[in-house]
Amino acid sequence: MNRLARLLCPLLLATLAGSAHGQTESGLQAAVRLVSAGEYVAAWESAEGEPDPKFACYAKLHVLYQSGALVEAFRVALEGLAQWPEDSWLLSQSALLALTLGEAELSDELYSKIREMEGESQAWKGVEAIAEEARDLKGQRLQERQSLQRAKWVVGLAALSMGMLALAFARTTRSK
């Protein structure tokens, strides 16, 4: 979890926010600054006050993630991604959160999309190891589903076998 926290880089956000708004402190910049200062409620208010919807989404995601509200952060990330499907920052954060919350297939799908967009760039190399984790987790989920099916089959067959055994002995005559 700590590793993931480091990956959600606030500095990147600050840079994005700076380039978006020039000199005046934007809602996004304020949110990043306030989170660093531990003022989460004020940071959230700043995020909500950010006029650019995409940067408002970035800011909300940042505040929620840094506060540890992972499911909420995941919701905001995917809502943003639905609106800006090619946004690489939202893509990478959504993929990371999906992995953290165990949504293996989605995470793998999003990392594949990042790979398509980024090719063999440095950006991809930075997340390649995590994408590998997403693939592993996807395999794990498949194994879990198979194990569950297997267990249900075993229970069914065992119950059936016991019933048949009981019937078979019912036909056995008691003779001395």
Add this chain to the structure above:
Amino acid sequence: MAEAPHATNRSRGSLPLLLIVALAGAGTMVVELAAVRVLAPWFGTSSAVWTNVIGVVLGALALGYWIGSRLSGRAHPTRLLGLALFLAAFVVAWTPALSSPVAEWLRPAGVTLDRAAELLLWGSLAASFLLFAPAAVALGCVGPLAVESVQRQTAGHAGTAGGAVLFASTLGSLFGTFGTTHYLVPALGVNLCFYLAAACLALGGLAAWAVGSGSVLQGVACLFLVATAGFGKGYLVPTPNDDVAVLAERQSPYQFVRVTETRAARHQRQLQVNEGLDSFQSVWQPELGLLGPGFYYDYFAPPAWWGRPEERWKVMVLGLGAGTAWRVLEGSLPDGVELVAHGAEIDPTVVELAREFMEMAPDDEDHQAWAGWDGRAALAHSDQDYDQIILDAYANQMEVPAHLCSVEFFEEVFQHLKPGGWLSINIGGFGTEDPVVRAIGGTAALAFEQQALVVQVPFSRNCVLYLRREGELPQPGKQDWSVSAAAIDGLLDPVTLSSNYAWIPPASAPLTDDHNPIDALQRQSIVQATREVQEVTSAWRTAAKP
């Protein structure tokens, strides 16, 4: 009256058979109780797992009784009794070796708790069928065959023979029950326990074979077959990852306990109980104080700052484990405040390991670990009042014991707090709307006659509840929330977001000692958490469709 001596002689003649039946009874209970230990590292020991094991064994015994009753009319019931015991011995002897592959086949490594609920239920049921049903069917045959044998030998009434067999079998089961939990498993371990049970059953089989005048050669051949189990690898608990070293492993009367150490840069030890999943019961790191992001223990620290004690902070931890809560508080109290730490831990083995590997202080005036004490019993026994009571009594990763979350229990907690004292409860819950969190919070709130404050511990699947005896709780984000200590404020700041805390009003239908559906709520909790994340994904897929 003239028949009495003959009757007595005939009764004496049935004694070997009754001893054999007693051995079978003991063997049945050894298998049933040790069965849960075998499954524990993979499936835990929740009530669902116990129910599955008991249910399968009872079903298989019923089938065995039926088969035995049909076979009892055959020419040599005593020899058949011997064969049933040999068969049971053979299966029991192979159970340890088969248990690990079967369990791994049904529950792959790396499953996390929130994903495992259904798998644990079905997996433990399937494993019980595969591992324990065959032996139980064979052991079930013993009763009717023994009754028939005794009756033929004594030429007495069926009721007399049946009663004698039931008496011997139940007495054997009694020894098996107490012996397994209190002596065999802790002293010998699970493997030897099964091998011993198999040896007893085989011995019983041989005796029955001899009583039934079976061929010696065939009897020896059966014994040899049972002995082949010695070639098996035995029962192996799941091994942790390569970057984790196992420092100690013990079988206690309660559970399998293990201490592990990470080889990574951050030196950390964990105490795990029955844990094949992704959690631990206690954690230790060399420094006292807060553990860092993701550890709920840190959230036991704020009350000492909100309470502003002058000299001493007296704490009782119910569910002490290896003393993690003590170490966190010891290193995070306000300057000049001394910790007086009491704690109750039901499993003495956990305390022994904590003293050996996790620097738990020896008992003195200020540190008292009540080893072997249930949390509620310890509280009832204590005549002391505390500044803070911490409830951290989880069993089997996710189970809150029902008697530690009833309104009657929280009333006892209330009575043991000083005026203004704090109750902090760790609950494994997926957010402030989690059904378990709401139920326990509402129940405790009723006992304390105030709203409970629940905070979601960031980056974890835990919530911590706060209540106070005759005192107001601080409001997240308000002036009394912050304590002007950077480390503690670092914990409290993220919680001020409205998604990370909630107030829980007193419950209108609290959990009580009489009616406590906490098991059902726990299952609901896991289902709800998984569904919540899946719904977010589904909503995105719908929205993202062109």
